[in-house]
Amino acid sequence: MYELIGLSGPQIVFYIFSSMLVISALMVITVRNPVRAALFLVLAFFSASAIWLLLEAEFLAITLVLVYVGAVMVLFLFVVMMLDINMVPLQEGFTRYLPLGLAIAVIIVFELSLVLGPENFGLEKFAAPAAHTADYSNTKAIGSILYTDYVYPFEVAAVILLVAIIAAIALTFRRRVGTKTQKPEEQVAVRREDRVRLVKMKAEKR
Amino acid sequence: MFELILTIWQDAIALLPDVLQPFAAIISKIVVILMPLIICVAFLTLAERKIIGYMQVRIGPNRVGPRGLLQPFADTFKLMFKEIIIPSNSNKFLFVGAPLITFAPAVAAWAVIPFDEGMALSNINAGLLYVLAITSIGVYGVIIAGWASNSKYAFLGAMRSSAQIVSYEIAMGFALVGVLIASGSLNMHEIVVAQKGSVLNWFALPLFPLFMVYFISGVAETNRAPFDVAEGESEIVAGFHVEYSGMAFAVFFLAEYANMILISALAAIMFLGGWYSPLAGLGVVSDTLFALPYIGWAFDSGFHWLFFKIAFFLLMFLWFRATFPRYRYDQIMRLGWKVFIPITIVWLLVAGVMVLAEIPPWFDKGGLS
Numbered sequence: 001m002y003e004l005i006g007l008s009g010p011q012i013v014f015y016i017f018s019s020m021l022v023i024s025a026l027m028v029i030t031v032r033n034p035v036r037a038a039l040f041l042v043l044a045f046f047s048a049s050a051i052w053l054l055l056e057a058e059f060l061a062i063t064l065v066l067v068y069v070g071a072v073m074v075l076f077l078f079v080v081m082m083l084d085i086n087m088v089p090l091q092e093g094f095t096r097y098l099p100l101g102l103a104i105a106v107i108i109v110f111e112l113s114l115v116l117g118p119e120n121f122g123l124e125k126f127a128a129p130a131a132h133t134a135d136y137s138n139t140k141a142i143g144s145i146l147y148t149d150y151v152y153p154f155e156v157a158a159v160i161l162l163v164a165i166i167a168a169i170a171l172t173f174r175r176r177v178g179t180k181t182q183k184p185e186e187q188v189a190v191r192r193e194d195r196v197r198l199v200k201m202k203a204e205k206r
Numbered sequence: 207m208f209e210l211i212l213t214i215w216q217d218a219i220a221l222l223p224d225v226l227q228p229f230a231a232i233i234s235k236i237v238v239i240l241m242p243l244i245i246c247v248a249f250l251t252l253a254e255r256k257i258i259g260y261m262q263v264r265i266g267p268n269r270v271g272p273r274g275l276l277q278p279f280a281d282t283f284k285l286m287f288k289e290i291i292i293p294s295n296s297n298k299f300l301f302v303g304a305p306l307i308t309f310a311p312a313v314a315a316w317a318v319i320p321f322d323e324g325m326a327l328s329n330i331n332a333g334l335l336y337v338l339a340i341t342s343i344g345v346y347g348v349i350i351a352g353w354a355s356n357s358k359y360a361f362l363g364a365m366r367s368s369a370q371i372v373s374y375e376i377a378m379g380f381a382l383v384g385v386l387i388a389s390g391s392l393n394m395h396e397i398v399v400a401q402k403g404s405v406l407n408w409f410a411l412p413l414f415p416l417f418m419v420y421f422i423s424g425v426a427e428t429n430r431a432p433f434d435v436a437e438g439e440s441e442i443v444a445g446f447h448v449e450y451s452g453m454a455f456a457v458f459f460l461a462e463y464a465n466m467i468l469i470s471a472l473a474a475i476m477f478l479g480g481w482y483s484p485l486a487g488l489g490v491v492s493d494t495l496f497a498l499p500y501i502g503w504a505f506d507s508g509f510h511w512l513f514f515k516i517a518f519f520l521l522m523f524l525w526f527r528a529t530f531p532r533y534r535y536d537q538i539m540r541l542g543w544k545v546f547i548p549i550t551i552v553w554l555l556v557a558g559v560m561v562l563a564e565i566p567p568w569f570d571k572g573g574l575s
Binding site: 035042077137184187 | 340342345364369371537
């Protein structure tokens with residue numbers, strides 16, 4: 001079956017997912033509806049992770065789905081859905097800026113082709129990565145490198161992220177005085193005796 | 207009997223052309239896993255109504271078939287023949303696709319679940335990560351359904367649900383990191399094998415807080431009572447699926463129950479020793495029990511014990527629904543962020559210390575190799 005089209009099984013899978021990736025990436029910047037654009041971005045991440053799986057980088061692939069598809073894009077969608085973006089003012093002056101944009105795009109493509117051309121990144125420059133045996137664990141390989149050779153950069157990156165989280169909260173958090181808010185800890189601590197009084201009384205005569 | 211079916215099946219696959227053989231083998235395995243799952247989902251809906259009925263001193267459905275046993279089929283046929291109404295100005299493609307996006311992850315995650323020694327569709331290295339990643343996709347179905355319905359109630363339900371699921375996924379992931387530390391592997395099969403021995407070897411004991419956090423987060427992840435604010439029928443009608451009818455609604459329903467079974471199976475595998483029998487490792491007692499003629503296998507480890515454990519967790523799901531009032535939204539958030547995440551972080555440290563100190567009977571096998 002594979003011989004008919006001159007491609008091996010992994011190649012077919014690669015072309016399917018890479019064309020999905022390119023098409024969905026194009027759709028992200030062309031569709032008008034921001035929610036649809038975000039959903040196409042999800043599809044792009046998903047296709048990229050499938051391509052990483054082909055590289056036997058299962059940890060990175062699954063983490064891409066877990067972190068970007070499962071968490072980041074959910075929050076992104078959350079925000080985009082609540083915004084009522086009016087696209088008309090955003091598209092004003094499209095034709096006016098088109099020549100400038102095109103010129104910049106052509107320059108960028110030219111520069112990239114200089115660096116990323118076949119003389120530097122051609123197929124013959126790099127041998128195909130050797131296939132690993134069945135007991136190879138990408139997770140274990142990444143873990144052992146991350147916690148030996150790169151342990152300080154890794155820890156520093158973690159601390160920087162923590163600082164960023166705290167800074168973001170500290171900058172945006174403002175305590176408004178005089179508002180009435182519920183205090184869940186008090187509500188949780190309430191016992192039945194505080195709220196309910198059981199009264200024993202005789203039945204009244206009719 | 208089992209061997210006979212296996213040989214017939216292998217012979218049948220050998221008849222196919224070479225290229226199709228692996229596909230046929232995989233697809234037949236998928237069918238073998240999914241058909242019982244769908245049937246379980248169907249009867250879980252009946253079990254829910256019956257059990258909650260008995261808990262509330264009612265009888266529950268008893269009209270269709272003997273003791274109401276055919277009720278799920280009646281429900282299915284009713285929903286199949288109902289009209290699917292697509293709301294005006296809704297996004298049709300996403301509206302129809304949303305139930306499928308919810309349902310697909312709920313069944314795709316079963317690919318790595320080991321049912322017995324060496325019995326899994328795919329025994330991959332990063333099985334635990336795969337399950338986490340796949341189940342995290344399910345929330346898109348809810349969000350898309352809420353948004354594509356073009357309805358305020360559905361949108362509110364989707365917002366509530368996505369915030370809730372994102373919050374509880376962190377606690378759930380941390381709880382599973384504890385299992386990962388304890389077993390020293392991401393492979394589901396090895397996680398179960400690390401709990402071999404007696405009941406005392408199950409991870410539910412050393413990781414008891416994580417076990418509790420995992421299961422409660424699982425209830426929240428599946429949007430089940432008491433965390434079902436996404437549906438919240440007293441405030442927002444039926445939440446994200448208020449505009450759905452007929453089979454589209456049925457698929458949401460199926461996904462919810464398939465997710466319940468999945469969470470139960472994962473809890474059984476991670477914390478209650480998967481397919482291992484609770485009677486194993488008792489020395490003479492278990493040896494005599496296992497050697498009993500005809501019924502000995504029922505006491506020994508095997509698929510049926512995983513089934514019983516799943517059934518136990520499912521009963522808990524139904525029990526919660528029958529007993530607890532719905533959480534208020536801010537209390538859900540407080541529980542997730544301020545209670546569960548600190549508990550998991552503290553217990554991860556404790557688990558790490560326990561593994562380093564090689565505390566028997568769980569961590570003295572050299573798990574970190």
